[in-house]
Amino acid sequence: MSDSVLQSRQPIRINDRLILKIAIPFLSIFFLHLGCSCSLNVLLNSRVYYYNLLFNLALTTGLIFWVRKGVFWLNNNYQWKVNTAVRLLLQVSVNLILPITIVVLCCYFFGVLVGVPFRNVFRWHIELPVVALVLLIINAFYEVVFVLANNAGYEIKQKGAREPKMIMLKKGSELRRVPFRSIAYFNISNQNVYAVAFDGTKFLTDKSLDDLQSEAPNHFFRLNRQYMANFKAIDGFQKASHQKLSVRLYAKEEIATTISKNKAPRFKSWLQGLDSQ
Numbered sequence: 001m002s003d004s005v006l007q008s009r010q011p012i013r014i015n016d017r018l019i020l021k022i023a024i025p026f027l028s029i030f031f032l033h034l035g036c037s038c039s040l041n042v043l044l045n046s047r048v049y050y051y052n053l054l055f056n057l058a059l060t061t062g063l064i065f066w067v068r069k070g071v072f073w074l075n076n077n078y079q080w081k082v083n084t085a086v087r088l089l090l091q092v093s094v095n096l097i098l099p100i101t102i103v104v105l106c107c108y109f110f111g112v113l114v115g116v117p118f119r120n121v122f123r124w125h126i127e128l129p130v131v132a133l134v135l136l137i138i139n140a141f142y143e144v145v146f147v148l149a150n151n152a153g154y155e156i157k158q159k160g161a162r163e164p165k166m167i168m169l170k171k172g173s174e175l176r177r178v179p180f181r182s183i184a185y186f187n188i189s190n191q192n193v194y195a196v197a198f199d200g201t202k203f204l205t206d207k208s209l210d211d212l213q214s215e216a217p218n219h220f221f222r223l224n225r226q227y228m229a230n231f232k233a234i235d236g237f238q239k240a241s242h243q244k245l246s247v248r249l250y251a252k253e254e255i256a257t258t259i260s261k262n263k264a265p266r267f268k269s270w271l272q273g274l275d276s277q
Contacts, residue, residue, distance in 0.1 A: 024064060027134065028056040034126060048114055052121075055110050063099050064138060070095040071142040078262060095139050096132065103131055167215075169195050169203035178203060180217050184233035184251030188226045198233070200252030221270055223247060227257045234271065 032052055036043070043049045074094065078087045107122035122128075166177045184198045188209055195203040205212070213222045219231040233249050240246040243261035248254055259267050 020064060024057065024060050027064075028053065028060045031060070031127065031130070032056050034123075034130060048116060051114055052110075055106075059103065059106055063103065063135070066099055066102075067095050067135060067138045068142060071139060071146070075143075075146045091139065096135055099135055100128070100131060165217075167195070167205070169205050171201070171203055176203070180220070181230075183230060185227055185229040185249055185255075186212050186216075186220075187228075196251050198251050221267060223257055223259050223263075223267070231271070237267075 032049075033043075074087065074090060078090055080087050104122060108118050110116075111118045111121040165181075166179055167183075169176055169178045178195065178197070182197050182199075183195050186193060186195050186205075186209060188194075193205050193207060193209055193212070195205055197203070207215075209222070209225070209228055213220075213228055216228065220228055221231070222228045227249070229247070229249055233251055235248040235250040235254065237245050237247040237259075240258055243264065245259040245264045245267065247257055247259055247267075249257065
């Protein structure tokens with residue numbers, strides 16, 4: 001099952017809640033007063049000021065969590081070393097251009113809602129460069145966290161995310177609590193998501209494979225768009241065409257699937273890390 005011995009990857013957890021509790025209010029107030037020439041007394045006596053403050057809090061919170069999730073997703077699916085050009089394009093598109101576009105649209109509709117001209121809600125020459133700079137800083141912060149963790153041989157997990165032991169699945173008209181350890185793999189078939197146990201029993205779930213990927217314990221790996229497998233269900237793997245990996249899964253019967261070249265290095269590292277535990 002192994003090509004070479006790789007370093008064990010133990011999960012660590014990011015506790016950024018304190019940073020977010022400080023950053024979100026600070027940035028919300030900062031953006032609210034950026035480029036504003038009115039005195040504080042005038043602003044505090046204006047009802048629009050408080051609407052604007054709530055709007056900034058909501059928008060800043062959404063932006064930070066968007067970028068945070070985006071960095072996690074990109075690092076899990078598109079590694080810098082595998083395809084730098086694609087990763088850079090996605091990083092700029094998903095975590096810079098798209099958030100800026102959302103900010104501009106939200107400011108426009110907020111101005112329409114409260115009856116304030118758009119030029120007073122969003123000052124292009126001042127706020128656009130600052131928003132872009134803040135987004136770059138947030139991206140850089142989480143990228144540095146991932147780089148340091150990867151160099152130390154760790155796998156990132158968010159603080160407070162507990163690994164569940166059970167999952168609710170359907171068998172006919174019955175709902176059952178099934179241990180994750182008894183599930184060999186999840187797969188998509190005919191637009192339905194199934195959980196296949198090691199004894200071959202097939203269950204149905206209402207959750208998407210993306211949701212299951214974020215909820216499943218560390219011994220599950222998202223192989224591709226159709227399969228997410230338990231470590232113990234992986235019977236072996238070998239090199240395939242176009243730098244892909246062909247993976248054999250076993251649960252009552254053998255099934256073959258593939259892993260893209262982007263995910264292959266992370267898959268090997270994950271597999272060897274669990275092998276060595």
